[in-house]
Amino acid sequence: MHSFHRCLTAIAAICVLTACGKNTGVGGEAGDATATTVAANAAFAAKLNLKDQQEFEDARRGLIARPTGQIKNAKGEVIRDFDAFKFLDGEAPPTVNPSLWRHAQLNANVGLYKVMDGVYQLRGFDIANITLIEGKTGWIVVDALTSRESAAAAMAFAEKHLGKKPVSALILTHAHADHFGGALGVISQQEVAQRKVPVVAPAGFMEEATSENVLVGTGMGRRSVYQFGRDLPRSARGNLDTGLGKDVVYGAIGVVVPNWLIYQSSQPMQLDGVDFVFHNVPNAECPAELTFSVPAKKLYDGAENLSHTMHNLLPIRGAKVRDALRWANYMDQALEQTQDTEVFIGSHHWPIWGNARVQEFITKHRDVYKYTHDQTVRLINAGYTPREIAEMVKLPASLADYFGARGYYGDLRHNVKAVYQFYMGFYDGNPANLDPLPPTESAKRYLELLGGADKAVAAAQVAYDKGDYRWAAELLNHAVLGDPSSPSARTLLAHTYEQMGYAAEAATWRNAYLTGAQELRQGPPVKGVSKAAVIDLLFQTPTERFLEAMAASLDGPAAAGKDLKINLVLTDLKESYVLWLENAVLHFKRGTAPDANATLTLTKPIFVKMVAGTAGVKDTLLSDELQVKGSKIDLVRFFGLLDKAAGVFPVVTR
Numbered sequence: 001m002h003s004f005h006r007c008l009t010a011i012a013a014i015c016v017l018t019a020c021g022k023n024t025g026v027g028g029e030a031g032d033a034t035a036t037t038v039a040a041n042a043a044f045a046a047k048l049n050l051k052d053q054q055e056f057e058d059a060r061r062g063l064i065a066r067p068t069g070q071i072k073n074a075k076g077e078v079i080r081d082f083d084a085f086k087f088l089d090g091e092a093p094p095t096v097n098p099s100l101w102r103h104a105q106l107n108a109n110v111g112l113y114k115v116m117d118g119v120y121q122l123r124g125f126d127i128a129n130i131t132l133i134e135g136k137t138g139w140i141v142v143d144a145l146t147s148r149e150s151a152a153a154a155m156a157f158a159e160k161h162l163g164k165k166p167v168s169a170l171i172l173t174h175a176h177a178d179h180f181g182g183a184l185g186v187i188s189q190q191e192v193a194q195r196k197v198p199v200v201a202p203a204g205f206m207e208e209a210t211s212e213n214v215l216v217g218t219g220m221g222r223r224s225v226y227q228f229g230r231d232l233p234r235s236a237r238g239n240l241d242t243g244l245g246k247d248v249v250y251g252a253i254g255v256v257v258p259n260w261l262i263y264q265s266s267q268p269m270q271l272d273g274v275d276f277v278f279h280n281v282p283n284a285e286c287p288a289e290l291t292f293s294v295p296a297k298k299l300y301d302g303a304e305n306l307s308h309t310m311h312n313l314l315p316i317r318g319a320k321v322r323d324a325l326r327w328a329n330y331m332d333q334a335l336e337q338t339q340d341t342e343v344f345i346g347s348h349h350w351p352i353w354g355n356a357r358v359q360e361f362i363t364k365h366r367d368v369y370k371y372t373h374d375q376t377v378r379l380i381n382a383g384y385t386p387r388e389i390a391e392m393v394k395l396p397a398s399l400a401d402y403f404g405a406r407g408y409y410g411d412l413r414h415n416v417k418a419v420y421q422f423y424m425g426f427y428d429g430n431p432a433n434l435d436p437l438p439p440t441e442s443a444k445r446y447l448e449l450l451g452g453a454d455k456a457v458a459a460a461q462v463a464y465d466k467g468d469y470r471w472a473a474e475l476l477n478h479a480v481l482g483d484p485s486s487p488s489a490r491t492l493l494a495h496t497y498e499q500m501g502y503a504a505e506a507a508t509w510r511n512a513y514l515t516g517a518q519e520l521r522q523g524p525p526v527k528g529v530s531k532a533a534v535i536d537l538l539f540q541t542p543t544e545r546f547l548e549a550m551a552a553s554l555d556g557p558a559a560a561g562k563d564l565k566i567n568l569v570l571t572d573l574k575e576s577y578v579l580w581l582e583n584a585v586l587h588f589k590r591g592t593a594p595d596a597n598a599t600l601t602l603t604k605p606i607f608v609k610m611v612a613g614t615a616g617v618k619d620t621l622l623s624d625e626l627q628v629k630g631s632k633i634d635l636v637r638f639f640g641l642l643d644k645a646a647g648v649f650p651v652v653t654r
Helices: 002-015 035-047 054-060 098-107 148-162 189-195 205-215 217-228 324-337 355-381 386-392 412-424 439-450 453-465 469-482 487-503 507-522 531-538 543-552 604-612 632-639
Strands: 063-065 070-072 078-081 111-116 119-123 130-134 139-142 167-171 199-202 260-262 267-271 274-280 290-294 299-301 343-345 565-570 575-582 585-590 598-602 627-630
Touching: 035 098, 035 487, 054 098, 063 148, 070 148, 078 148, 098 507, 111 148, 111 343, 119 148, 119 343, 130 148, 167 267, 199 205, 199 290, 205 531, 205 543, 217 507, 260 274, 274 324, 290 324, 324 355, 324 412, 343 355, 355 386, 355 412, 386 412, 439 453, 439 469, 453 469, 453 487, 469 487, 487 507, 531 604, 543 575, 543 585, 543 604, 565 604, 565 632, 598 632, 627 632
Parallel strands: 139 167, 167 199, 199 260, 299 343, 565 598
Antiparallel strands: 063 111, 070 078, 111 119, 119 130, 130 139, 267 274, 274 290, 290 299, 565 575, 575 585, 598 627
């Protein structure tokens, strides 16, 4: 029993997503905007008609009630504070780009809204919207926010003001977690089965929803902290928006498995007495996505292909690069699909009323993505590199002046590089960049050439004082990476990132710059994005996705020369897999091997809890649903070859 205990303890420990980290920063607090930043923001304001009230009228239209207080998780921790953004009032302060300030004020219109008879939206409970469409017997719910907690709070708020009605259908527009993660706060999987509630999603939904969160979830989760400014204070010197909405609610993420999939470009369907026309639009904003119209109401839902911002062709958190040309072509289709539309709604932001304005909105988005695509391709063929093209492509005034497609979430410079990557990859064609030195090695040699970190900091200070922040950041990045012991380099780089964040129009760029400054001062976070938060989603994830993730976490150098074979038997699913090492690669296939070093027999829930790091004594030692046959030592050796990424790695300090 003692060796069995050690074996299971070791396996569980190996699978745990730890929350360790060191505070290696230099201290200090966020500073004021410099004269250069103040002037840059003033010049930015002068270029735009920031007094235009049309979008404010749209964002406030139909308000029924605003929520107050906080949303908390099961541990009593606050995960959404409805008062956190009360500072968004009046004119833009010097520490915020005035265009982003205006957009953040628009997103601060939080509450329950009537869009039209029989259609309501819950906005600001999370980064995305829940839309309620009245059916004959209950609510047809469109999207489900990020977390169970935020979705449940939103539905309870709707019930309070609109009356109690059952959920008669659930539509999941696409496979990003902020639109399906709260599904279990809307309706349980059991209730779906018992009442035969339709759950509609695009083809490929479950594959995309689960693969992204398992295979590269740790790295993507760490970078999402930068993109969404999770750890920044909510203030005019910190996080004031995400571009798509106020906040991502980091709560419990799950999913309700769809039972109706949309495959066709136009697919009519009736849900609870309401006629819909669904449109399958994959591989643009999301690999699996749908839009839809409700003809009787002259209503069109553009999902996330259309929001009140230029979107990302490649999010800074990381994702599969997106197809700008396909996206533009979907907008052409949307123009045809909305010939009679009078009301537009989306998965984020506020509606648009009137056919002419809806058509203009779609046209502008079509042309932003098409212009970005075409001009980037033109300059690729002229021999320019990604960084050069990002400096050269500027939107024409007819697009640049349109608030509904400005870069609050995406950014033109980043999107240009994404188009380049889509066609050409990361390599720019210059042989010097075929095999460059790693950043820290390159930085050390630059410092040697410059005469040390102090010389680099001195040169960066001159650039900083001139307001040349991009050059200062480049110099200081070398100084920080090449000489981590230099507090002056960290301090000045933090100030530099701060000014770049204060001037950024994209909320994602602002959050990234300010989070970088925070990390320089305080060190990396001590808490990662835990897999325990997505446990309900992991329960629905195919076993193969976990095994792919295990293979991708194998320490290849440590596995070299090892010859281990393990049988994995999941009794509740009646699934068996043999896992083996060959050429320092972890392979798997269905079935079992008689010559395996060990056989691990358990249920899928225990396996998932072990992977997520939530398996306790009752799940292992005291469970009759877990058994080990064969060599327990070899089993521990096998699991010991899997890296345990904590998701708290440094980003700007290495």
